[in-house]
Amino acid sequence: MSINIKSFYFTIILLLSAIVLHAQSLSNIQNVKVDELSDAQIAAIVQRAEEQGISKSQIPTLAQERGLSAMEANKLATRISQLGTAGGGVDQSANSPADTGAQRMVSTPVAGSFNGDNSKLTEKQQKIYGFGLFHHKELNFSPNLNIPTPESYVVGTGDQLLIDVYGDSQQSYSLTVNPEGRLYIPNVGPIAVGGASISAATARIKQELSSIYSDLNSSNPRTFLQIRLGNIRSIQVSMTGELAHPGTYTLPSFASVFNALYAAGGPNEEGSFRNIKVYRNSRQVAEVDVYEFLTNGNQAQNIRLQDNDVIIVPAVQTRVEVQGPVRRPGLFEIQADEDIRDLIHYAGGFKSQAYTQRIGVRRVSEDARKVADISQEQFESFKVQDGDIYLVGEKLNRFENRVQISGAVYHPGEFALFDGMTVKDLIDKAEGLRGEAFLNRATLYRTQEDMTLEIVPVDVKAVVNGTAQDIQLQREDVLHIPSKYDLSEEYxxxxxxxxxxxxxxxxxxxxxxxxxxxxxxxxxxxxxxxxxxxxxxxxxxxxxxxxxxxxxxxxxxxxxxxxxxxxxxxxxxxxxxxxSPGFQREQLVRVEGEVNYPGQYTIATATERISDLLKRAGGINPFAYTKGATLIRRTEFYSPQSDNEIKSAELREVKNNLLKEDGKNTEAENNILSRIDQKIGEKGGDLANQKGLASGEFKINRVKEVATSDSSRVAEVEFRTQELIGIDLDYIMEHPGSDQDLILQEGDVLSIPKELQTVRMRGEVLFPTSARYEKGDSFKNYVSKAGGFTDNARKGKAYVVYANGDVQRTKGFLFFKNYPNIEPGAEIIVPQKPVREGMSATNWIGVASSLATLAILIDRIAQ
Structure with missing residues (x-):
């Protein structure tokens, strides 16, 4: 195909646009890395080339002429060939001339294989030794195209030869062997190189070029010749027999037997791994044993393939299974001249716990199954048969010469038993007795022949002093010497x-x-x-x-x-x-609202009252609403801080105030900080540090228990930690020390609001709201301002909560209701009627039956 050179370069610029996606310019193609390109990008290059009438085999050559390195051009050729074989790699029809050399060895597992994931193999396939070799995701057996041209390489049609003449004369040729096996050199003519090795082809080319460069063949040449392979050709190999994907494969001419096996998915479950045969020109040229590669790394028979080679994988002849403690249990193929030692070698050898003196065999005979025992001396002479199952046993889980010592000795543990070993010898091996050892009696636990346990008492003191006969030890004896602390409570x-x-x-x-x-x-x-x-x-x-x-x-x-x-x-x-009876921790109360000096105050005496606190706060100011004054007091449900928590909180404040922003504390300050950190971390488990009162905790728990067991007995309880106590502040100020003048407790809050001017309505009213207080307005007037009662309002149970916390309910006599008076800041609350369930039909029938019975009874009495 003839292509205009300008069209060549224009096409290559388009083709390589996908290659330079990773911040590479078209003027810097020599730095392109083909490995960084995705399959989609390679496919785009091939598609654009075909649109321009360029075959796949010409793409790497054109890219190399544009500046792509020879190594990357070879990689590009390989990647293009992978796209041609990724659909299965099988070429069942003859290739066209344009495609010859374009098909290459796949570098990822073929379709229909296991995608390199051994976990997807069947249980039997995983057991077959060597089966996962051609399905391993880290192994692809891709032929290495980046190696020096082998001297024995046979030149064939489609090979590209790069001829460099250097020295006194400079010339380069890039020539492709034509289908007739000839190489056409300008000004020289055709040279027959097909079927010749690289070394022979070099000699022929050198001889022909000497007509132009006469110095090439002189005894003291100043002009030299070098030949190397460029774009290599493709070959076709037929794969038959017990393979995962038999067929005809197009591979690089550098491909070996393993490359071809990988392309075909390797032998199947019934295929042989030991006798893979390679035929060339109807003659067997190699027999490949995969086990040689797996066990010894030997690839002597992994020969380089040639065009039209045939690889046959026969069916396995002798396959046996090894079970038990070996390094690689599974299914193994055995040759006729191999024995059990070879089998154990393929299985990776025995594990440490394997019993190697004997192996059991299950074998299929002519009529039935049978078993056999093979001693170690018979390993070389025993004849292996197809279908054998070799069972490797385990050593006994017992010790031949172990004795043990525990308790009050310096080095308790296991020791080796020797002939004549006694209790004293065992104590000496354990570096002697500790000071707290109980010497009057120790216990020797002995395992008898029938596996029962026997206890032998030992007078340790007498044995050590030599005043009593020493006891000779036996295998698996355990001597326990107790500590005197083991025999008493810990003080x-x-x-x-x-x-x-x-x-x-x-x-x-x-x-x-x-x-x-x-x-x-x-x-x-x-x-x-x-x-x-x-x-x-x-x-x-x-x-x-x-x-x-x-x-x-x-x-x-x-x-x-x-x-x-x-x-x-x-x-x-x-x-x-x-x-100490005289020790009292400070107790704080607070005054808030309309007093001259609001804030926290410390209770001075145990009998300090509200009037005393009000005096210390400077009395009320002109804006105070004394009728709304209230006392907020903690309930028994309040959980106060423990002494340790209070101390820790105060120490944290000391620490925060002591720390300097620049971190430059003095040595004394650092010592204080260290002591504070230590004391904050201390936790006391003493009763004095417990929270709350036992009576309060008991009351909470008791109410919960009763409510859980019988909800009808107890109304819904809200465990408030603080409650309002209604007080009459005017009376308290006029009569200090009276019963109304309550004694203060820790945590009390005396709240005196400003003059209040509203009344609030909530509950079962049509429009819950707040209304302006008007002197003389009644309860019903304020309810009317909220839209009146709802249908569900329980009027007789309505009540008023006053600003100071007092509560008054509605009182009734016959059909008359006496509603509470309203004061500024009051809150009217109208509760809801209880929900009443209607009587069911069954209940109505029961009532009717009772009434009928009663009527009959009255009638009889009347008669």
Whole structure:
């Protein structure tokens, strides 16, 4: 096909537009990487070439002339050929001249194979040794086209020969062998190179070119010749026999037997991996054993293929299975001259737990199945048969020479038993006894012949001293020497109360109360040093006494006074540090609203009242609405902070105020920060640090239990942590110290609002809203301002909540209702009628039957 050179270059520019997608310009084609192109881009190049009348085999040549490197041009040719064979790789019809050399070896698994994923193989295929070789996603056996031209390579039709003349004369030729096997050199003529090796073709070309370059064949040449392959040709190989995809394949001329097997999907389940035959010109030229490659890496028979070669995969003749602890259990093909040692070699050898002295065999005989035992001496002489199943056993899960020691020795564990080994020898191997070892008796656990357990008592002290006969050990003996602490409770003492780190601590001999207080971090500020109580367990008492109680005097310097110095703690003693009667943590209340000095106040005395707090707040201001004053008080459901939580929060404030923004604290400040971090992390488990009151918690739990068990007995309960207490502030100011003047409690909030001017209506009214307070207006007038009652309103149960928290309900006598008076800030609440369920038909029938029965009874009585 003749193509105008300008059209060539224009076409190549179009074809290579897909190649330069990755920020490469057309003027920099020599840097293109074909591996970075997708299959879609390669397909676009081929499609554009065919539209311009250019065959696939000419695309790499044109690209190379444009500047693409020879290596990348070869890769481009390979990628183009892959597109031609990706549909299955089988070429059942003769190729046209334009396609000759374009078909190449597929570099990914063929269609219909397992896409390189061994997990998709069947169970039998996974067991066949070597089957996954041609289905492995990391292996593609693609022929290497980037190697120096082999001297033995046979030149054929379609091969491109690149001839370089260099030295005194410079000339380059890029020539393709024509279908007649000739190479046409300008000014020289045709040269027959088809069927010749590269070395022979080089000699012929050199001889012919010497007519132009006479110095080529001189004894001291200054002009030299080099020949290399450019775009290689394609060959056709026929694949027959037990293959996954038999057929005729078009492959690169560099392809080997493994390349062809991979293209055909490898042998199928019944195909042989040991006797793959290669025929050339009706003669067998090679017999490939895949096992040689898998086990020894030997590819001597993996020859390079030639055009029209035939590869035959025969059916497997002898296949056996190996089961048990071997490295590669599965199905293996065995040759006639191989034995069990070869079979174990293919299976990767025995695992460490395999019993190698004997192998069991299951075999199919002429009439039935049978089993056989093969000793290790018979491995080389036993004849392997097709269908055999070789069973490798495991060693016994037992130790031949193990003895063990545990307990109070320095190195407990397993040791090897030797002849004549005794208990003393085993103790010596364990580096001797620890100090806490219980020497009066140890236990030797012995396994008898019938696998029952026997206990042999051992006097350890006598055996070690030599005053008693030593005991000889047997296999699997276990000697346990207990610690004296294993035979008694773990001793501890406990401290609680006003101590920084209450809890249980390990007991130590001669421990005193001072030692325990020191270990617990010292006293709290609230601790009483005059009353420390120690509770001690009593034993063997039948008079009803539960504990022995005594007190100790100790000062803040941890000095015990008087005879108490002699008191030494016993195991399980409980030291209780009581709170000092005169210690009181500050309690805060708050005043808000219309007073002269609102804010927080500390309760000064236990009898401080509302009037006292109001005086300290400077009294009320002119805008105060005293009738709306209320006291907000915590309920029993409020969970106060524990002492530790309060202390931690305050210490965090100290830390935040102590930290400097630039981080440049002094050494003393850093020490304080360190101590604060340590104390914040401390958690006390003492009763003094618990939240809330036990009575409050019990009440909450009890109400929940009753409501859960019988909802009809208990109305819906809202566990409020704070409630309003209605007070008469005018009366309190006029009569300080009266019953109305309540004693303050921690957390109380005295709220005095401004003068209120509205009344609020909510509940079962047509339009819940707030209305302006008008003196003299009645309850019904305000309800009318909210649109009146709804049909579901329960008028007789309506009530008013006043601004100070007091509540008054509607009172009734006969058909008359006495509604509460309304004051500024009041809230009218109209509840809903209870939902009443209608009587069912069954109930009506029951009522009717009862009435009829009653009528009959009255009638009879009347008669």
């Amino acid at each position: 501890y003492v406990k401290i609680s109360g006003e101590i920084n780190r209450p809890g249980a601590f390990a007991f130590a001999e001669n421990m005193t109360v001072e030692d325990l207080v020191l270990k617990a971090g010292g006293f709290k500020e609230s601790a009483s040093d005059a009353y420390i109580e120690v509770a001690r367990r009593v034993k063997d008492r039948t008079d009803g006494q539960i504990a022995e109680i005594f007190t100790i005097d100790i000062d803040q310097n941890l000095e015990i006074n008087g005879a108490d110095k002699e008191v030494v703690l016993h195991p399980f003693d409980h030291v209780i540090i009581r709170r």
